Structure formats: structure tokens, C-alpha cells
Amino acid sequence: MNIIKEIKEYKYAPAVQKKKKLDIAYGVDKKYLFASGISITSILLNNDNSSFSFHVFTDFLDFENESKFKKLAKNRCADITLYLIDCKELKKLPCRNRFNYSIHIRFVIANQLCGSKNKMLYLDADIFCNGSIEALNDIELGDNACGVVKDPLEGIEGATVSMRLDIPGIEDHYFNSGFLLLNLAYWKSHDVTHQAFALLSSKKYEGKLVLFDQDVLNILFFGKTININAKYNQLYDLNHEKKRNRKNCVLPDLNGSALIHYFGNTKPWHSWANYAACDVFKKAKAASEWKDHLPIPPQTHEELEVCIKHNFYQKDYINWIKNRTKCYFRKQQVIHYLTRLE
Numbered sequence: 001m002n003i004i005k006e007i008k009e010y011k012y013a014p015a016v017q018k019k020k021k022l023d024i025a026y027g028v029d030k031k032y033l034f035a036s037g038i039s040i041t042s043i044l045l046n047n048d049n050s051s052f053s054f055h056v057f058t059d060f061l062d063f064e065n066e067s068k069f070k071k072l073a074k075n076r077c078a079d080i081t082l083y084l085i086d087c088k089e090l091k092k093l094p095c096r097n098r099f100n101y102s103i104h105i106r107f108v109i110a111n112q113l114c115g116s117k118n119k120m121l122y123l124d125a126d127i128f129c130n131g132s133i134e135a136l137n138d139i140e141l142g143d144n145a146c147g148v149v150k151d152p153l154e155g156i157e158g159a160t161v162s163m164r165l166d167i168p169g170i171e172d173h174y175f176n177s178g179f180l181l182l183n184l185a186y187w188k189s190h191d192v193t194h195q196a197f198a199l200l201s202s203k204k205y206e207g208k209l210v211l212f213d214q215d216v217l218n219i220l221f222f223g224k225t226i227n228i229n230a231k232y233n234q235l236y237d238l239n240h241e242k243k244r245n246r247k248n249c250v251l252p253d254l255n256g257s258a259l260i261h262y263f264g265n266t267k268p269w270h271s272w273a274n275y276a277a278c279d280v281f282k283k284a285k286a287a288s289e290w291k292d293h294l295p296i297p298p299q300t301h302e303e304l305e306v307c308i309k310h311n312f313y314q315k316d317y318i319n320w321i322k323n324r325t326k327c328y329f330r331k332q333q334v335i336h337y338l339t340r341l342e
Contacts, residue, residue: 003108006084008066010073017051021079022137023113023120024052027105029087030060034290035125035269037068042129042284044076046258050134053079055120057109059087059102068289075289083112093200094212098265103213104200106180111193114184123259124178126267127233130280131258136181136232145190145224146217147181149233150174164208165215167222175225177214178261179233186224195220231257237264239306241275242313254280265306271295272310272319298323301330 013021024043026036033056040054056069061084073080085108091101106122113120121136139147151174153161161171187193199205199216209215234257243249254260260280262268268281273295285291298304304327311320 003086003089004083004112005086008061008082008084009079010070010081011079012073012077013051013053013079014077019049019051019134020137021051021053022133023055023117025055025057025106025109025113025120025122026125027057027102027109027122028125029058029100029102032102032125033058033060033065034293035267037065037072037290038281038285038288039123039125039128040078040080041072041076041288042280043133044078045284045287046129046131047133050132050137053081055081055083055109055113057083057085057105057112059085071289093197094209096212099212106177106213107193107196110182110184110187114188117184120182120184122180122182124261124263126263127178127259127261128268128281128284129258130254130260131231131256133232133258136228139181139226139228141181141183141186141226143186143224144226145183145186145192145221146175146226147228148175148221148225149179149228149230151176151214152235164210165205165219166208167219170218170222173222173225174218175214175221176233176235176261176263177211177217178263179228179259180217181228190220192220232259234258234260235263236260236277238262238266238268238273238275238277239264239310241277242309251277265303266310267296269293269296270303270307271297272307272314274310274314274316301327304330 028036036056043052061082069080069082087101090104093104095101095103109122119141141147153171153174161174162168196216199219200212234252234254236252240251244251254277266273268278298307304323308320308323308327311323
């Protein structure tokens with residue numbers, strides 16, 4: 001599948017490097033493009049003595065963001081390559097509102113780079129760096145497909161994932177696909193992109209894939225991964241901040257985490273994410289070319305309801321009242337619209 005429309009390279013890293021480069025890639029749509037730039041900034045801030053080559057794959061690239069990536073590369077003496085892609089075929093693959101077609105861009109990335117690279121670190125754009133990741137470059141993957149961090153499955157999902165994917169014991173090895181230290185030689189020799197698209201479209205797994213790209217990669221890589229320390233993909237749900245003062249509530253300590261993955265539906269750039277746990281993101285944002293990017297208010301009804309709960313927990317009663325009122329009138333508009341259809 002050749003969906004690369006245009007490639008823009010900004011190479012400002014020193015020609016002679018003391019250490020080998022680690023290739024790091026992101027796959028984003030318009031909504032997450034700015035976040036990938038801030039994520040890159042966070043890595044550069046925390047790894048002065050390391051060498052990286054960044055790759056950003058996106059189906060949206062305007063002049064403003066392109067200029068910011070170029071400035072980032074120049075100001076930080078880094079190599080950044082932007083790939084403008086056509087996602088028409090990816091939009092035909094199964095996804096949900098929260099996990100749209102962009103989750104499948106990682107398959108395109110690996111396929112594009114596997115001809116020229118041996119190893120690649122894929123990161124979701126909601127992952128931000130809080131320490132050195134230099135050790136990742138020294139990890140030998142051997143014949144394994146990927147270095148991964150296990151996903152701490154909870155509740156019903158942990159108990160049913162093996163039945164859902166029809167692989168006994170997979171729950172003990174199930175990993176999060178937001179962090180993937182990929183063996184690109186394995187990817188190429190096993191034609192993983194083709195296999196992944198085939199599984200996503202297969203009748204066998206129709207209705208059984210919940211986290212689509214993640215489920216598919218766990219199926220294809222079962223028994224072919226090595227575990228990496230969780231500090232390189234510390235999962236953190238900002239919605240759990242509302243539970244901080246509850247008895248028996250233990251939240252992850254982020255101080256020792258090298259990469260923090262804000263995986264919930266509240267992101268550190270949201271207007272209601274007023275927590276110390278977001279400081280890693282805010283520090284990187286302030287040092288980035290996106291420092292003037294305003295916090296994003298709730299866009300959907302779901303986000304508005306989440307925002308209201310955080311407003312109340314934070315004792316931000318003025319915004320709590322405003323957003324509750326907004327939520328009420330939105331519901332009334334929906335009821336009125338549905339009534340007219342009857």
C-alpha cells in the first residue's frame with residue numbers, strides 16, 4: 001500500500017554522532033499533530049546526550065504546524081521527517097469514535113521504514129518524556145518481533161481477553177500498543193502490515209476486536225515479544241485523580257517514569273486537567289513551538305460530562321455550574337430534535 005503523498009525532511013542534527021540514532025515515530029491525525037510536536041520536545045529536553053531521528057506520519061499538515069516542526073528541528077539540532085499520507089484506505093478499517101482511523105497509521109509507519117531501518121520506537125502522541133530513554137537503544141530484540149510493556153488488564157477485560165481473541169493465556173502477555181520497540185526486520189519478513197489488515201477485515205474476529213490495532217498486534221506477536229520496564233510506558237489515567245483522596249486509592253508514582261502515557265479520555269492539554277500529574281506535559285509545552293496552544297475545552301457531550309466531574313472535584317464551582325447548564329441545554333436540543341423526527 002503506497003499512501004505516502006509527500007515527505008518533508010528537516011535535518012539539523014550534527015553530521016557526526018557519538019552514539020547511534022534511535023528512530024522514533026508517531027502516527028497522528030489533525031487533532032493530535034500538535035501533541036506529537038510537544039512529545040518530541042519532551043524527549044529532547046530530557047536526553048541531551050542521546051541521538052534521535054523523529055518521524056511524524058499524518059494526513060493533515062498546514063503551513064503553521066509545518067513551520068513549527070522545522071523550527072523545533074533547527075532550534076534543538078534534531079532530525080525530523082514529516083510524512084503526509086492518504087488515509088482513504090485506513091478509513092475503511094474498523095474503528096470507533098474514540099479510536100478513529102489514525103490508530104492504524106502505525107501499520108503504515110512500520111511498513112514504510114522497514115526497508116531502511118532495523119529498529120524503531122513507535123509512540124502514541126499522548127506519551128511525554130520525564131527522563132532518559134537512552135537505554136532503549138541498547139536493547140537487542142534478536143528474533144523477537146517487539147519490545148513491549150504489559151498492559152495491566154483489569155476486571156472483566158482481563159478475564160475475557162483470552163476468550164475474545166481465542167488465544168489461551170494471552171492475558172498474561174497482553175501489551176499496550178502505544179509503546180512499541182519494533183524489530184523492523186521481523187516486520188518485513190513476516191509481512192505484518194498485510195497480516196494486520198487481513199485480521200482487521202476477517203470474519204473470524206468480527207465484533208471481537210475491542211482495541212483494534214492493539215488486539216491485532218497482540219495476536220500476531222503472541223510469544224514473540226520481550227518485556228520492557230514499565231517506566232518506559234507508565235500508563236496514567238487522569239480521571240483517577242478524582243479518587244486521589246479516597247481510602248485505599250493508590251496512584252502511580254510518576255517521578256521515576258521515563259515515559260508517561262496519558263491514556264484516558266482526559267488528556268493533559270484539556271482545560272479541566274488541572275493536576276500536578278500534568279506538569280511533565282506542561283513543561284514540555286512551555287519549551288516547545290506550541291507554547292501558545294490554548295488548553296482545549298470539552299468538544300463532545302462525553303467530554304463535557306467528564307469535565308463537569310473534574311470541575312466539582314476541583315471545587316471549581318463556577319465552571320461546574322456553567323458546564324452543567326451547557327450540558328442540560330445540549331440534552332434538550334437532542335430531545336427536541338428526536339421529537340421532531342417522530
